[in-house]
Amino acid sequence: MVAALELYLDVHATRRLRTLWHALEAEGIPTLASLLAERHRPHLSLVAAARLEPEPVAAALADLDLGVGLTLDLDFVGQFVGRVLWLGVTPTAALLEVHRAVHERLAAAGIEVWDHYRPGRWVPHCTVSMRVPNPLLATALRRCLEVLPVRATVTAASVTDHANDIAHTLTA
Template identity: 75%
Template sequence: MVAALELYLDVDATRRVRTLWRALEDEGIPTLASLLQEKHRPHVSLAAARTLSPSAVAEALEGLPVGRGLTLDLDFVGQFVGRVLWLGVTPTLALLDHHREVHERLAAAGVEVWDLYQPGRWVPHCTVSMRVPNPQMGHAILRCLEMLPLRATVTAAAITDHANGINEPLTA
């Protein structure tokens, strides 16, 4: 199971990522569109853990407009071990400072997150697929590159655990 603090993209950026997902799905490449009964939406995760308490996270981040107004430039494609394909977000000072502030507040409240999401280790990204078949990885990367660059504005944030039906929006 994975719980995450997700940042959601503006309508145009969301539409473009969903279009990419559909194109890949039509070519037999599974994406987040079909994972967990289509519960995912295009996002960038600021934090992730096996579980996150929505109330504890909301309390820790109270008064902070999480991600709202940040501009994200998705300029490259990346791959994590295990066939995970993603669109890379250029790590601007504003994004990294916001990420650090979120994690300082979570840590102060005793909310534990995975090390890979900690400041200094986090790779900001928008996941395209968790399981690209190896023979199709090259084609999937080319398809992603065709839609870049993509500039997005963060419009909302939520604590999610899609496997357990959790989607709790955060309000500032």
């Protein structure tokens, strides 16, 4: 299971990314659109863990700027081991500061997160597919490059664990 602190994107960027998801699905490439009964929406995860309890996370992050209004530039495509395909978010000073502050607060509250999401190791990204079939990788890359660049504005943050029906909004 995966729980995350997700930053959501403005309507225009969300539509563009959902259009990409649907184009990939039409090519036979599974995306977040079809994962877990279509509960996912385009996002940037600041934190991920096996489990995050929403109330302690909300308490730890109370009154912290979670980046609402922050501009994100999705400018490149990447792949993690395991055929995870994503759009890369340019790591600006403002984004890295929000990320660092969130992790400091969670650490002070004793909330454990996965190491590869910690400052200094985190790769800011918007996941497109969790398992691109090897024969379709070139097609997936081409489709992703067709949609880039995408400029987005952060509109909200949420502690989310779709497998356990958790979607706890931290901002409006």
